[in-house]
Amino acid sequence: MALFSNKIETAKFVDHQEKTIEVLYKQTPESVTLSTYILELNYNSQDFLDLLEEVSIEQLQDNTREFYGNIHKNRSQSVHAAAEVMFMDWIANAQIDLDKQDEERYKLFEKYKEEQLSVLQSEVDAQVERRVSEGFKGVQAELDVQIEERYKEADEYKKQQLEILQNELDVQIEERYKEADTYREEQLSILQKEIDEQTQGRFKETDEYKEQQLEILQKEIDVQIENRFKEADEYKEQQLEILQKEIDEQTQGRFKEVEAYKEEQLSILQNELDAQIKNRYKEADAYKEEQLEILQKEINEQAESKHQEIEGMKNEFLKKFSITSPSPVVYSPEKVAKYIIDNFEDEDTIFKTKLEIFNLPEVKNSKNREMKMKVRKAKTVPEIFAAYYDIQHSNS
Secondary structure, eight states, rough: OOTTOOEEEEEEEETSOOOEEEEEEOOTTTTTTOOEEEEEEOTOHHHHHHHHHHHHHHOOOOOHHHHHHHHHHHHHHHHHHHHHHHHHHHHHHHHHHHHHHHHHHHHHHHHHHHHHHHHHHHHHHHHHHHHHHOTTTTTHHHHHHHHHHHHHHHHHHHHHHHHHHHHHHHHHHHHHHHHHHHHHHHHHHHHHHHHHHHHHHHHHHHHHHHHHHHHHHHHHHHHHHHHHHHHHHHHHHHHHHHHHHHHHHHHHHHHHHHHHHHHHHHHHHHHHHHHHHHHHHHHHHHHHHHHHHHHHHHHHHHHHHHHHHHHHHHHHHHTTTTTOOOOOOOOOOOHHHHHHHHHTTOOHHHHHHHHHHHSHHHTTTOOOOHHHHHHHOOOOOHHHHHHHHHHHHHOO
């Protein structure tokens, strides 16, 4: 069992070739910090096989992709946050500049308004003085009308100037926003390049540090493996001695059990063989009967065909020589009985009698094999007729 067994928090590949694995685990369930364990992808290593029992190769690849994906995501978020901060600073500075320009424009407008009002006031005062001196009636009314007109003119001029200022401000703001977008893109590209350079440098430093740590870890692992192999060899020798003793004792007991089991199995096999032999003999007898029936049918057919050929030849011979056929022989019971007694065990008579019996419809169509077998095995003519009698009664 490896040091990290049943304690793994996460595991991933730490190189592009996916040959080196980093395992993060807790030495105890109460541990706050994670310990690191580095091992090689080697199916002959017990530590690697222990790791595969908890984490598959696919999970290692998924964890690696997720780890580097989080690094790329964090880097992108950092770049975006830095660019957003720079853009907001630029907007704030641009707003301050615009506020200053608006304030200066309003000051200029107020100054221009005061100057125009003072000019107007001086003109009005001059006209009032002139009208008063001339004694013109209705001076006050004209002055009121002129003042009112001048105020209207001033308001219209003010509106026109405000519209002009507003348009200029809108144009300037739009230009500033365009400049801000251009500046933001330039700063983002610069920041991206700097971050890429920093990231590349960090990756190089990380790779160098990783190689150094891997070398140190490899040395430690080699020492540990060597010590473990020594301990394993000693432990193996001890266990082999113990196992050898146990195996000797078990072997002796097993030999006794095997002998007893062998005797039991031999007796069972002998019984099974005897039963199989009996069944095979029965099957052989049945098969022999079937074959004998088939052979008997073939013999009967051949005998009948031969008989017909002989009868044909006989008739032709009689016709050829103009010989009349003999009168039919009349068999009396005495002659039949005498013939059976004289030919009681004659093989030719027994064979011909069997043929005649098997040609009879009740015997030929009978499905009772045992009865047919009695006819076939009969050694004398009476035995044949006795079997034929049994077949007749079994059919009825």
